[in-house]
Amino acid sequence: MLIKILLAVGTFFFMEGVAWFTHKYIMHGVMWTWHKSHHVHHNEPLEKNDLFAIVFAVVSITTFALGTYVEGLWFLFWIGLGVAFYGIFYFVFHDVIVHRRIRIKFIAKHPYMKRIMKAHYVHHKVHTREGAEAFGFLYAPKKYE
Numbered sequence: 248m249l250i251k252i253l254l255a256v257g258t259f260f261f262m263e264g265v266a267w268f269t270h271k272y273i274m275h276g277v278m279w280t281w282h283k284s285h286h287v288h289h290n291e292p293l294e295k296n297d298l299f300a301i302v303f304a305v306v307s308i309t310t311f312a313l314g315t316y317v318e319g320l321w322f323l324f325w326i327g328l329g330v331a332f333y334g335i336f337y338f339v340f341h342d343v344i345v346h347r348r349i350r351i352k353f354i355a356k357h358p359y360m361k362r363i364m365k366a367h368y369v370h371h372k373v374h375t376r377e378g379a380e381a382f383g384f385l386y387a388p389k390k391y392e
Contacts, residue, residue, distance in 0.1 A: 251325045258329025259336075263386050266337070271382040274299065279376045286374045292348070300334070307331045337384050341367070358392070366391040 274282035274296075285296035307330040314324025342348045344355075345367050355361045366387035373379040381387065 251322075254322055254325035255329040255332070258326045259333050262330060262333035263383060266333070267383045267386075269299075270384070275376050275379060275382075283376070286371065300338075303330065303334055307334065333385075341384055359387075362389070362391045363387040 278299075281295045281298050283296075284294035307327045310323040310327030310330065313320045314322065314327055317323075340363070343351060344353050344360075345364055347353075355364055363383075363385065366381040366383070369391065370379050370381040381391065
């Protein structure tokens with residue numbers, strides 16, 4: 248059971264690197280056509296950028312299914328669980344707390360939460376494909392304090 252938990256937790260933390268790489272080189276690269284909708288102000292409830300959530304959900308669902316139904320691939324279930332938990336944390340932090348796509352009253356009091364929110368706001372100061380910084384979602388370097 249310890250190996251299963253370590254797989255899920257390890258995948259969760261690994262996903263921050265995957266998200267950073269994807270955000271910097273894919274979203275601000277070849278898939279800018281989807282992501283640019285996230286860097287412009289609008290009043291729509293959904294944006295083209297939300298398609299990335301579907302892509303990551305498919306990855307998670309596929310690993311869950313393979314890990315459940317293919318005996319020798321049991322470990323993929325736990326990897327899928329880590330991906331799913333990262334997606335939940337991403338949604339709560341990014342969409343609910345930072346961008347307030349679901350209206351709740353939230354005041355960041357913890358210094359780390361303030362830092363990560365500041366890093367995300369710095370990222371959104373740039374409305375173009377190039378020139379952005381702070382590509383992480385759940386990790387922000389100390390320079391954003």
